[in-house]
């Protein structure tokens with residue numbers, strides 16, 4: 001499976017967990033958005049646009065239903081779950097996380113050669 005698809009699938013599992021938080025998605029932080037902006041630009045040549053449904057938000061990509069950035073454009077966010085969230089995650093979450101980490105390490109290694 002390709003990285004893009006792996007990130008999409010892992011986010012399908014974590015998004016509903018974070019949506020139930022009070023308030024929802026409260027781990028989101030401007031630093032995470034900044035890292036996504038840089039990753040999307042540097043790795044994929046994609047400029048992310050402001051998509052928040054709050055005109056004055058410090059989180060440019062977060063809406064009431066979650067983040068609008070493609071999961072592979074925000075890898076650190078896509079791979080993050082708090083310990084409580086991890087407890088609620090199914091076994092498939094861990095299998096996907098392992099596969100993604102292995103592929104990212106492989107890609108990182110090939111960049112350094």
Ligand code: SF4
Pocket residue numbers: 017018019021024025026027028080081082083084085
């Ligand atoms: S990672 Fe944990 S604390 Fe953060 S939004 Fe998700 S469930 Fe809530």
Ligand code: SF4
Pocket residue numbers: 027028029030031032033034036059060061062067068069074077078
């Ligand atoms: S998940 Fe999206 S909104 Fe949340 S910190 Fe990451 S990029 Fe920003």
